[in-house]
Amino acid sequence: MNAVRPGRDDVLRILGTVMDPEVPVLSVVELGIIRGVDVGDDGVKITITPTYSGCPAMHTMEEDMRGALAGHGITAVAFETVYAPAWTSDWIPPEAREKLRQFGIAPPGPAEQGGLITLTRRAKPVACPYCGSEHTERRSEFGSTACKAIHFCNACHQPFDEFKPF
Amino acid sequence: MTTPRVAAPRRTPPANPLFEYVLRVADDRLVLGHRLSEWCGHGPILEEDIALSNIALDFIGQASAMLALAGQIEGQGRTEDTLAYFRDEHEFRNALLVEQPNGDFAVTIVRQFLFDAWSVLVLDALQGVKHPQLAALAAKSLKEDRYHLRHSSEWMLRLGDGTAESHARAQRALDDLWRFTGELFETDAMDAAVAADGIAVDRESIRARWQEIVADVVKRATLTLPGDTQMATGGRRGRHSEHLGHMLAEMQIVARSHPGASW
Numbered sequence: 001m002n003a004v005r006p007g008r009d010d011v012l013r014i015l016g017t018v019m020d021p022e023v024p025v026l027s028v029v030e031l032g033i034i035r036g037v038d039v040g041d042d043g044v045k046i047t048i049t050p051t052y053s054g055c056p057a058m059h060t061m062e063e064d065m066r067g068a069l070a071g072h073g074i075t076a077v078a079f080e081t082v083y084a085p086a087w088t089s090d091w092i093p094p095e096a097r098e099k100l101r102q103f104g105i106a107p108p109g110p111a112e113q114g115g116l117i118t119l120t121r122r123a124k125p126v127a128c129p130y131c132g133s134e135h136t137e138r139r140s141e142f143g144s145t146a147c148k149a150i151h152f153c154n155a156c157h158q159p160f161d162e163f164k165p166f
Numbered sequence: 167m168t169t170p171r172v173a174a175p176r177r178t179p180p181a182n183p184l185f186e187y188v189l190r191v192a193d194d195r196l197v198l199g200h201r202l203s204e205w206c207g208h209g210p211i212l213e214e215d216i217a218l219s220n221i222a223l224d225f226i227g228q229a230s231a232m233l234a235l236a237g238q239i240e241g242q243g244r245t246e247d248t249l250a251y252f253r254d255e256h257e258f259r260n261a262l263l264v265e266q267p268n269g270d271f272a273v274t275i276v277r278q279f280l281f282d283a284w285s286v287l288v289l290d291a292l293q294g295v296k297h298p299q300l301a302a303l304a305a306k307s308l309k310e311d312r313y314h315l316r317h318s319s320e321w322m323l324r325l326g327d328g329t330a331e332s333h334a335r336a337q338r339a340l341d342d343l344w345r346f347t348g349e350l351f352e353t354d355a356m357d358a359a360v361a362a363d364g365i366a367v368d369r370e371s372i373r374a375r376w377q378e379i380v381a382d383v384v385k386r387a388t389l390t391l392p393g394d395t396q397m398a399t400g401g402r403r404g405r406h407s408e409h410l411g412h413m414l415a416e417m418q419i420v421a422r423s424h425p426g427a428s429w
Contacts, residue, residue: 050227050306052223052224052227052310053224053227053228053230053231053306053307053310054222054223054224054225054226054227054228054230055223055227082302083299083302083303083305083306084298084301084302084305084306085305086302086305086306086309116286116290116312117283117312117315117379118312118316119315119316119319119320139213140213140214141217141313141316141317142213142220142221142317143216143220144216146220146223146224150213150216166309166313
């Protein structure tokens with residue numbers, strides 16, 4: 001039982017200060033993993049969904065959320081993980097995408113629809129987050145974390161990460 | 167090299183077919199995920215080291231959620247960790263293909279391609295079944311596996327249509343692994359038993375589409391599709407090749423040496 005019953009907006013505001021440890025300019029709310037906040041007599045229930053199935057940051061983010069809420073006296077907190085609908089990068093809002101770009105990570109384009117089987121690479125070049133050039137090439141679809149791909153800018157000769165459209 | 171023995175068909179359906187069915191889906195991912203993790207730090211180039219480790223992580227994450235679901239279905243208090251670390255070889259239900267050793271990079275890529283093409287089709291079917299939790303995990307995993315398939319099929323083209331050496335190695339891998347592909351399309355009493363739970367996957371239509379995808383990529387990679395051969399079987403009933411036990415020994419030793427440890 002929490003000492004004071006917090007409002008749903010209070011909880012969301014606090015969660016908005018908890019950053020993704022691997023993409024420290026995005027909060028867990030901006031990342032889109034918070035699927036629901038319910039405040040009841042027994043405490044707060046937070047429904048979350050993983051970005052990628054094996055994302056090792058999920059556990060850290062849960063601990064960080066628990067810590068941030070505890071800092072505001074909210075200690076009765078339960079987490080529930082849901083898998084449907086599956087997380088998509090389309091849930092990241094426009095202002096958060098700009099933060100990504102300023103941090104040096106190309107923001108995701110629209111998540112791919114396409115057919116079930118896409119054997120060829122996406123053709124559209126990803127704009128360099130440093131100089132804006134589209135004279136870039138994809139080096140690998142897999143990067144330093146599950147959510148990123150590696151690109152290289154041929155204009156300013158910088159390697160850069162792309163937050164994958166997913 | 168030994169050919170796995172052919173197990174006698176199961177006469178009676180298992181006590182909890184849905185549990186066993188979910189184990190089959192989960193174990194493919196756990197075993198292949200662990201195999202791919204063996205590449206971590208050993209990839210031929212840095213980007214591939216990272217890619218294979220990322221794919222391993224996806225599979226292990228998928229397996230973790232699916233084994234947790236299996237544990238709930240079983241209702242005996244087993245968690246994803248108990249199921250991963252405290253089952254013996256004969257209790258694993260993965261296909262023989264995914265337990266085959268990594269070999270060289272060509273073997274790993276061919277194994278991955280044959281699995282990915284199949285997995286995408288199976289998950290697509292499973293995301294429509296009338297079991298909401300299994301359908302949700304299938305839909306989630308499908309997004310990841312589509313990425314994996316693009317990666318492995320691109321490498322099929324590069325290796326097959328690359329140098330004489332890479333072509334020869336890719337062809338040898340394809341010829342060696344082909345006998346493990348038949349098992350992916352087997353149906354048995356388990357499939358009939360879970361149909362009652364609203365889980366029906368048409369393996370014959372999946373086989374036809376899989377053959378199309380594989381034939382297309384193999385042709386574009388200038389490789390030759392292997393001819394008909396005797397197919398190995400047994401993994402779904404716990405009859406594994408000699409490789410799985412060694413893999414499990416390494417995968418399970420820490421959990422078994424320090425039961426209950428957490429960090």
